[in-house]
Amino acid sequence: MPFSPKPKPNLPLRPAVLLDTVISLGGVELRPDLSGALYVPDLAALIISDLHLEQGTSLARRGISVPPFDTGITIGLLESVINRWAPQRLIFLGDSFHDDDGERRIEAALMQRLKKIAVAHECFWICGNHDPSPPRHLAGHSADHILLGPLTLRHAPQRLRKAEIEIAGHLHPGCAVAQRGRRVSGKCFIADERRLIMPAFGAYTGALSVFAQPYERLFKREETRAWMIGQERLYKFPFARLC
Amino acid sequence: MTLPGHFQNWFRSKGWQPRPHQLEMLELGRNGQSALLISPTGGGKTLAGFLPTLVELAAPHITAGIHTLYISPLKALAVDIARNLETPIGEMKLPVSIETRTGDTSYAKRQRQRQKPPDVLITTPEQMTLLIADPAAAHLLRNLQCVIIDELHSIVSQKRGVLLSLALSRLRTHAPQARFTGLSATVADPDALRAWLAPVGTPPVPLVLGKAGAPPRIRILDSVERVPWSGHSARYSIPEVYETIKTAKMALLFVNTRSQAELLFQELWNANEDHLPIALHHGSLDVMQRRKVEAAMADGKIKAVVCTSTLDLGIDWGDVDLVVQVGAPKGSSRLLQRIGRANHRLDESSNALLVPSNRFEVLECVAARQAAEEGAQDSEYPMTRKLDVLAQHLIACACSGPFHADALFAEIKSAFTYRTLKRERFDQVLDYVATGGYALKSYERYAKLKQGEDGQWRLAHPQLVLRYKMNMGTIVQNEMMKVRLSSVKMRQGRRTILGGRVIGELEEYFLSQLGVGDTFLFGGEVLRFEGMDEFGALATRAPGREPRVPSYNGGKFPLSTYLAERVRGILADKAQWQSLPPQVRDWLSLQSWASVLPKADEMLVETFPRAEKHYMVCYPFEGRLAQQTLGMLLTRRLERWGAKPLGFVASEYALMVWMVNDLSAMIDQGRISLPKLFDEDMLGDDLEAWLAESNMMKSAFRNCAIIAGLVERNFPGKEKTARQVTVNTDLIFDALRSHQPDHILMRAAWEDAADGLINVERLGAMLKRVKGHILHKALERVSPLAVPVLLEIGRESIQGEAHDALLAEAEAELAAEASRLA
Structure with a gap:
């Protein structure tokens, strides 16, 4: 049989439904999305972590020519999650661009789409380690961290002060479950009573296992739950079930 | 041809006679002719290959570049061959210098080999490829007279062989005078190997046969x-x-x-x-x-x-x-x-x-x-025309110096493995190597290869040479992790694990399924898994414990088509049952009484109910891979036609599908037709739809992406950051599928998957074979022949790509557990 490629129409094929999963943190109701974003109904805010825009061109500069479609895919995913939840505010948890030069490399048409999103919402750009300075051409406020009711939102998780409750990104959490001799892995939200770490949103972002060294001492294991992102919905597991 | 006097004396001193094939090889070699020697082990094959070289170099001479290259697929073998050759050279006092060069050879020694090359260099296919990527290759190889390739039958069926054949085509350009000698075990198709050794357009190299050994x-x-x-x-x-x-x-x-x-x-x-x-x-x-x-x-x-x-x-x-x-x-x-x-x-x-x-x-x-x-042979035909391998070769060529696309294309077409390569495809691969080959031309400014005013392609940055060297090769292993034997110390009441010596490697996949305290067999011992550290897995000895044995995940080698045909013949021919043990004979007799035994050209399909489910078993004898693919495709069809399939299991010999609805009745009422179910048209849209989603395709893509240098395993200097510059190939696959499904690496992956992982060709041949020869038997209960397959069900993990189903099941189990506790 010859090779006859057919494009898969419009990624993602994920069902555009509002999931009914709820994560409660510090008494605030949070609604995780299959894309890895997190909606806060009380504040009409959508939190998105680690977009890593222009990761493709960043690697290409180092001679690794992965396909240059990532920014387009990521922006498409962002548009669809915004449509789904219709938030008033967008909070970007940092590493929105893969490097500080990314904004200069992005294609004009894609930049237009981003600008449209930024103008239509109240945007907050938290700085990350990849993009220490805020975007120059996108509307919104920039910040090191943001207080949202009882929650502190920042890029990289930090040692919690007394009574502090945190939502962070940076680590790109992922986990796996072994079932019937098969191992199924994916990105995940991971949280205990005082901290939640969001999965990375960008099309080329990978996952770092929640067993890796940087997670040590961040969570109380017996309280920790992971919400793993599947094809159709999220699956909730206690830490002890993960591998 | 007769041996020179001191060679004759040496043979005599050993109590040996030069064998006819050794003399024949000597004559061909002395005439500068290439040859393929097929001889059973023990026939003095290696000596036969080297004899012309030794005779040629017997006279005092000044070594001016490598005279003979010997290529062996095994690193360890290279060292042993060198040692074995020292005997005749030492005893006859021949002025011949021999050195080895493998992945383990020190940088200093390699440099010295460049400055002062030996007469004979014993090396591996990978080192051979690195040699032609050297800017000094033309100089080093200018006096090359002979290339000996050992275990040719084993090399040609792998991507290593495809890469090697490209290196040899390059070598021919540098050293047109060189002859090529292949040493091989007996194969099904010697003519293919004879053609493999010769440039396209020239006659296949002559075949020399060693004396066959006594029958086993x-x-x-x-x-x-x-x-x-x-x-x-x-x-x-x-x-x-x-x-x-x-x-x-x-x-x-x-x-x-x-x-x-x-x-x-x-x-x-x-x-x-x-x-x-x-x-x-x-x-x-x-x-x-x-x-x-x-x-x-x-x-x-x-x-x-x-x-x-x-x-x-x-x-x-x-x-x-x-x-x-x-x-x-x-x-x-x-x-x-x-x-x-x-x-x-x-x-x-x-x-x-x-x-x-x-x-x-x-x-x-x-x-x-x-x-x-x-003495019937069923070895594989040489592997040909791999696009990912071609991409790697183009980088190697660029590392050695600038090239004209036209000249390089002609050189590549001269290799047996790429004789059918089209210029269009070559240009696509070149474009991929240069800029990624994407429809979106945003990477032009980061090009790896640039075309100069003179029309020649050259490397854009010298650092790419080092990166190529660190990542070249075609052997892509599963991620392996070191296993270290550890000791447990109690410190302040805490159990501390101390890492010890490395005892081997295991697939990361296997280790990741172990929990602390799980036991498994490794290196003949029962080990207890103690956890991971940054260097790999830690384990302690656990003698006397019951091991949790690694699951049997299918043989690496599928049943050959040739043996499959013979097995079908034995089943059909009662006269041959005499050679079977009595209990197996009884089993088959029982089958012909309870159901039926198919004729050699028939495929039996049995349907029967069991424990409120309905089963269908067919016996194609085409190996697990082809039958797994068949299972995927049949269940898609049965689903569409309303039989509600629940699962399937494939063994090397048979395929069993179980479902909710009564298939016997559906066939009886004409609602499902078996000839239609097994029609070849399943290899069209059904296959494509399944394959595009399948993990097989993703794993084929990963291999191609690594070989073609799209993602790199090793990065100079800072190994720790390798993860940061690596994008998961599944994500790249998804991006290409949605934006550029005809990308050259998608094609490469498709060809690999269709060839190997899912055995489409074999499945197609089988469907053609059984057309009009399906023997259906509706039964009340399981038949004797079906029992072994039925027993496989519990052993095998569930099939398919149902990741979400597995997750949902795992989640539901926890919920059920929680409600029991409540």
Whole structure:
């Protein structure tokens, strides 16, 4: 049989439904999305972590020519999650661009789409380690961290002060479950009573296992739950079930 | 041609006669002609290959560049060959310098080899490729006279062989005077190898045949024990196998997978009342351990070695006089090759014992014995035209210097493996290497290759050379992790694990499924998993504990088409049942009474109800891979036609699908037609739809992406950051599928998957074969022939790509557990 490629129409094929999963943190109701974003109904805010825009061109500069479609895919995913939840505010948890030069490399048409999103919402750009300075051409406020009711939102998780409750990104959490001799892995939200770490949103972002060294001492294991992102919905597991 | 006097004397001093094929090779070599030598092991093959070189270099001479390149697929073999050659060279006082160059050779030694090359360089295919990527290649190879490729039959069926053939085409450009000598075991199609060795457009190289050895004596274990219906452990046979080993001087026990090797070794050890020295040899064990076993074999200190294909190739490590194949041999060429490891005196028969581990394997063993006794071969045809390999070769060429696309294309077309390459495809690959080959041209400014004013392509940055060297090669392994034997210390009441020496490597996939405290077999010991640290896995010894054996995840080698045909023949022909053990004969008689036995050209399909489900079993005998693909496609169809399939299991011989609805009734009422169900048109849209989603395709893509250099395994300087510059290939696959599905690497992956992982060609041939020859039998209950397959169900993990289903199941189990506790 010859090779006859057919494009898969419009990624993602994920069902555009509002999931009914709820994560409660510090008494605030949070609604995780299959894309890895997190909606806060009380504040009409959508939190998105680690977009890593222009990761493709960043690697290409180092001679690794992965396909240059990532920014387009990521922006498409962002548009669809915004449509789904219709938030008033967008909070970007940092590493929105893969490097500080990314904004200069992005294609004009894609930049237009981003600008449209930024103008239509109240945007907050938290700085990350990849993009220490805020975007120059996108509307919104920039910040090191943001207080949202009882929650502190920042890029990289930090040692919690007394009574502090945190939502962070940076680590790109992922986990796996072994079932019937098969191992199924994916990105995940991971949280205990005082901290939640969001999965990375960008099309080329990978996952770092929640067993890796940087997670040590961040969570109380017996309280920790992971919400793993599947094809159709999220699956909730206690830490002890993960591998 | 006669040997020069001092060579004759040397042969005589050894008590040897030069063999006819050695003299024939000498004559061809002295005339500067290429040749293919096919000879059984023990026929003095290596010496035959080297003889022309040694005679040529016997006169005093000044070494001006490498005279002879010897390429061996095994690194360890290179060192042994060099040592073996020292004997004639030393004893005849020939002024010939020999050196080896493998991945282990130090940088200093390699540099010296460039400055002052030896007469004979013994090396591996990968080092050969690195040699032609050297800007000084033309200079180093200017006086090359001879290239010897050992174990050619094994190299040509892998991507390594495809890469090597490209390197050889380059070598021909640098050294048009050189002759090419292939050394091979007996193969099904010698003409393909003869053509492989010659540039396209020239006649195939002449074939020289060594004298065939005495036919082997092959026995199938005729056990007094009951041969099990299914499974792969062959545990029933241990006492009898053990007794047979005792009668041998040294026995090699071949199995097909590492886990079978571990299990067999463990069982033999338990039965080892006489404290026989029995050893274990497989690819996951640490190299030093393997070398130790090989040395002990050479010294005759070992009675038996349990091994996998790691001992298929190579020189003789001792006086083996018995080969035991435990589990099905899968192909007659493979079996003959393994049997050839015993008794290297040509005039004596080798002894072999076949031990089937279940009843179907008894049939396969009988078929394999017949084929082996007739000397019938079923080895694979050489692999050709891999696009990812071509991409890697283009980078290698660019590393050696600027090139014209036209000239390089012509050179590549001269290789047998790329004789059908189209210019359009070549240009696509070149475009991929230069800028990624994307529809979106945003990477032009980051190009790796740039075309100059003179029309030549050159590397854009010298750093790319180092990166190429760190990542070249075609062997993409599963992610492996080191396993270290650790010790446990109690410190302030806390259990602390201290890492110790490395004992080998295991697939990351396997290790990731272990929980702390789980036990598993490795290196013949029961180990307890203690966790991971930054260097890999930690384990402690846990003697006396029951191991959680690694699951049997299918043989690496599918049943050959040739043996499959023979097995079908045996089933159909009662006269041949005489050669079967009584219990297997009874089993088949029972089948013909309870159901039916198909004729050789028929495929039997049985349908029957069992425990409120309905089953369909078919017996194509086409190997697990092809039947797994068939299972995927049949379930899609049955789903569409309303039979509500629930799952399927594929063995090497049969495929079983179970469903909610009564298939017998549906066939009876004409709602489902079997000829339509098995129609070849399933290889159209159904295959494409499934394949695009499948993990097979993703894993094929990952291999191609690594070989073609899209993602890099190693990055200069900072190994720690490798993860940061690597994008998961599944994500790249998704991006390409949605934005550029005709990308050259998607094509490469598709071709690989269709070839190997899913065996489309074989499935197509099978569907064609059974067209109009489907024999349906609706039964009240399971048939004797179907029992083994039915027993596989519990053993196999569920099939398909149902990741979400697995997650949902895991989640639901926890919920159920919680509600019980509440």
